[in-house]
Amino acid sequence: MTVRVLLPGVLADLAGGRRELDVEPGGATLADLLDTLAGQHPLLGRRIRDEAGQLRRFVNVYVDGDDVRYEQGLATAVHDGAQVHVLPSIAGG
């Protein structure tokens, strides 16, 4: 199974300069995908989730266009060919 992860430009440096990554997750959930991604790119993993494994408050993740906070969160299923967007939310000052 391969999932395409799309990153905002500010995180591309932490993924070898790429904004699109094809990742083979170790399982069928978003958590599995992010674990695999963090194993390959630890700094990128820390920008997306804290050390307790939770999505950072101002990071939004969409699986095939759906905000996972309105789905099953980190337990949201990912499938072969899924597109996962990581985006910063509207925040700051």
Added chain:
Amino acid sequence: MTDLIAIGTRKGLWLARSDDDRRTWALDGPHLLAQEVAAVSIDTRRARPRVLAGIQYGHWGPTVMWSDDLGASWQETDHGAIRFPEDAGAALARVWQLRPDSAARPDVVWAGCEPHSLWRSEDGGATFELVRGLWDHPHRPTWEPGGGGAAIHTVLPDPATDRVVVAMSAGGVYVSEDGGARWEPRNRGIAAGFLPEEPEYGQCVHKVAVDAGNRDRMYAQNHGGVFRTDDGGRKWTSIAGGLPADFGFPIVSSPHTPGTAWVIPLVADMQRVPPDGRLRVHRTRDAGETWTASSSGLPDGSWTSVLRDAFCADEADPTGVYLGTRDGCVYASADEGETFTTVAEHLPDVLTVRAARLP
């Protein structure tokens, strides 16, 4: 001879250098642009001075970064310098304090963080370990967040003993005499105007500084009140009598001269601006019995404030005193707070200022 000021702001870090014994300063930055830098330190114990910064990426979370080339390049630990162990059930929210230990413990660096936690590094700040003695303290679940957050914001390791003093909002002062294994609250005499009576702990102590000549003598700027202890924190008494107001955030002690300390009074809890809009540094030479205001080089019409870590002293002789304001100005004194010069204006809100003479 070079002197360095590290200026952490809400949107990046600036460095100021002086090569003429702190008469003029050249500003360099921004470094770490768009990142909040709430904690900074200049570790001069190393062969190359290390600037440590506790940063918050905003959307992307907090971490510790460091530079061994005065800001030209920055490093961070892949998995995070500060990360709660799994069984703690917590996640780092902000780094509030980075404090190198003494020259005799050259790789030890302490960090105070939010949520209320103390950390110790033995590799110069690349990785830290949670100080379990304080994390497991039975009082911890009842410590409240201050207005800025639930943080240990002050860490004071004694260079000659195993004493470590911490202060937090709002938990008050805690002291360990054995390097961090066991802790006790030491707040008797410190007011808590937001509670019906003085508690054993829970005071909103804003900052603590240790006297140069006596480790048992400490000064505290409280959320209402300025206090001194002469017995290692077991009893505190007011030293605010000679000040125009007893509210404020920072307090700084001289690294060399016993009895000397500085504060920056604000009108009151409900009016956090300098009295009459005149930003002033008040200095005591007699451990708080009397205070003298310094105005030379400091502005009138300044309706801003100075946060708890945006005020510091260097270790040069005579002592330099430095402050940064929430409206982005930085002032430096090379004469122990008699006169000030402007180092920077129009920066983002200044959160932290540290200064050092580079070896």
